[in-house]
Amino acid sequence: MPPRIVVVGGGAAGIGAAGSARQVDPGARVTVYTEYEDAAYSPCGIPYVHGREIPDFQSLFLQAKEVYQQAGIDIHYETRVTEVDLGRRQVEVEGEGSVPFDCLVVASGFDYADPGVPGADLDGLYYVKNIRRAMEWDRVLDDVRVAVVLDASPLGLEMVTALAHRGIETHLVDSHPWPLAEIADPDIMQPVEESWAELGVKTHFNTRVEALVGDRKVRAVRTSEGELPAGIVVVCTHKQPNTSLARRAGLAIGSTGGIVVDERMATSVAGVYAAGDCVELPHGVTNIPVQGLSGSHAYAQGKVAGANAAGGDRTYRPVYVPWGMVAGRWMIGGASFGETLATALGIPFVMGVAEGISRARYYPGVKKVRVKLLAEPGSLRLIGAQMVGQEGIKERADFLAMAIMTGVTLEDLAWMENVYSPPIGALNEPIAVAAQNGMASVRG
Amino acid sequence: MVTFSQWLRGNSERYLLERAQAEMAKRYLDRPGPPAERGLGPLFWRRVFVPVYRRLPWGLRRAVIQALPGSHRRRWQARGPIRRPPVV
Numbered sequence: 001m002p003p004r005i006v007v008v009g010g011g012a013a014g015i016g017a018a019g020s021a022r023q024v025d026p027g028a029r030v031t032v033y034t035e036y037e038d039a040a041y042s043p044c045g046i047p048y049v050h051g052r053e054i055p056d057f058q059s060l061f062l063q064a065k066e067v068y069q070q071a072g073i074d075i076h077y078e079t080r081v082t083e084v085d086l087g088r089r090q091v092e093v094e095g096e097g098s099v100p101f102d103c104l105v106v107a108s109g110f111d112y113a114d115p116g117v118p119g120a121d122l123d124g125l126y127y128v129k130n131i132r133r134a135m136e137w138d139r140v141l142d143d144v145r146v147a148v149v150l151d152a153s154p155l156g157l158e159m160v161t162a163l164a165h166r167g168i169e170t171h172l173v174d175s176h177p178w179p180l181a182e183i184a185d186p187d188i189m190q191p192v193e194e195s196w197a198e199l200g201v202k203t204h205f206n207t208r209v210e211a212l213v214g215d216r217k218v219r220a221v222r223t224s225e226g227e228l229p230a231g232i233v234v235v236c237t238h239k240q241p242n243t244s245l246a247r248r249a250g251l252a253i254g255s256t257g258g259i260v261v262d263e264r265m266a267t268s269v270a271g272v273y274a275a276g277d278c279v280e281l282p283h284g285v286t287n288i289p290v291q292g293l294s295g296s297h298a299y300a301q302g303k304v305a306g307a308n309a310a311g312g313d314r315t316y317r318p319v320y321v322p323w324g325m326v327a328g329r330w331m332i333g334g335a336s337f338g339e340t341l342a343t344a345l346g347i348p349f350v351m352g353v354a355e356g357i358s359r360a361r362y363y364p365g366v367k368k369v370r371v372k373l374l375a376e377p378g379s380l381r382l383i384g385a386q387m388v389g390q391e392g393i394k395e396r397a398d399f400l401a402m403a404i405m406t407g408v409t410l411e412d413l414a415w416m417e418n419v420y421s422p423p424i425g426a427l428n429e430p431i432a433v434a435a436q437n438g439m440a441s442v443r444g
Numbered sequence: 445m446v447t448f449s450q451w452l453r454g455n456s457e458r459y460l461l462e463r464a465q466a467e468m469a470k471r472y473l474d475r476p477g478p479p480a481e482r483g484l485g486p487l488f489w490r491r492v493f494v495p496v497y498r499r500l501p502w503g504l505r506r507a508v509i510q511a512l513p514g515s516h517r518r519r520w521q522a523r524g525p526i527r528r529p530p531v532v
């Protein structure tokens with residue numbers, strides 16, 4: 001009898017799990033439940049359609065619905081799973097009743113944190129998530145003159161840049177002293193702030209939101225520094241794991257609020273797996289659980305969960321979190337953690353910083369690249385990195401995450417070989433220069 | 445419902461970051477730190493927890509963090525440093 005695998009959630013983790021389960025066991029009966037009208041599109045691309053970098057929302061869809069049918073994946077759209085009964089090994093599905101399973105994959109994603117201020121129930125608050133709602137909001141944006149973005153989170157940075165590109169007067173309100181302050185360091189973010197100013201963005205840091213003001217529809221945001229008029233408020237608060245179903249079912253939940261899993265993405269209950277934004281995973285350097293990573297993390301975790309649900313034996317690894325994005329006119333990125341988080345946790349570190357260039361100094365289009373490396377004192381093993389530049393940041397972030405994972409030291413990086421070709425790489429690789437500076441600072 | 449470990453982590457992370465952000469903002473941007481929230485709770489975390497945490501040696505801090513329940517307490521195969529040539 002082929003196994004019956006139920007997947008709750010149709011995002012990157014859920015679709016990854018479904019496809020992987022069918023690859024491992026082509027006879028497996030795989031059913032995916034999603035509360036949305038679509039599955040397998042790129043929600044991460046939504047800000048770029050709003051910003052007009054991408055011409056339409058259709059480009060964000062990965063596959064037509066028929067492709068999944070042909071692959072033997074039965075996706076139930078706009079269908080909510082209301083309960084999981086682990087004793088009877090069945091899920092309760094709205095409109096369908098009880099559905100039995102042999103293995104379950106929970107890929108229930110995230111919810112935005114409630115802004116926690118009066119007026120959070122007003123119309124005119126945009127939570128960027130569902131592509132159909134994004135299409136409707138995109139039409140609304142045509143008539144919006146002033147927008148307020150709440151929180152300089154990764155999505156907040158993308159939306160600020162997108163709205164500015166769209167020609168909308170954009171205000172960013174955040175309670176921290178600089179943007180992305182929980183992830184990135186202030187020196188890395190300073191060029192982004194300057195480029196936003198050039199784009200006409202008005203930033204309000206160290207500013208608390210006190211209320212969203214309006215009768216039925218929001219018309220202003222009241223802050224600790226005064227009131228800002230708002231035709232629309234884009235809520236980009238912290239992504240919280242959506243674990244309500246998992247909690248009610250009795251799955252173990254960790255200190256981040258995410259579902260506890262092991263390297264096979266197995267939860268605390270046999271035959272139940274979880275993946276994506278609803279789980280927490282150990283950080284490769286600190287072994288502290290982290291949650292709310294990227295879509296590429298979610299997809300890879302989903303593939304591991306789905307393969308194991310179908311009888312395979314795959315493992316995922318602790319995460320070193322390469323990250324990168326475009327904000328204003330800059331690319332920012334890094335791996336593991338930066339100086340701010342290391343300082344907060346009290347992790348000992350030595351640091352090397354360099355301002356380098358992305359191409360030969362004489363080649364047209366050469367850009368500055370700032371690299372900051374953190375290493376363990378004594379061993380000088382790399383433990384974190386952050387960068388800002390205008391090209392080559394993603395590739396360096398991926399490389400540095402691998403370097404951290406494999407135990408590379410500042411000395412290794414200081415004398416690393418690097419590509420030198422005037423249009424694509426300078427004589428001195430900025431990573432190597434930062435490592436040399438770090439070595440010099442250690443030697444005093 | 446928030447468990448004890450979630451409550452502890454949420455608060456400690458928030459106030460430790462707040463202190464670090466204040467230091468970094470002053471050092472790099474010559475700006476003040478995040479505005480302090482009023483009340484006894486924030487006062488405890490800011491005036492008692494953060495200074496005590498910072499005085500503890502890293503090894504002890506690490507042990508306390510590792511003792512919290514979570515995915516890190518389950519089986520995970522770490523990839524160790526690769527320090528030898530691949531074809532020897």
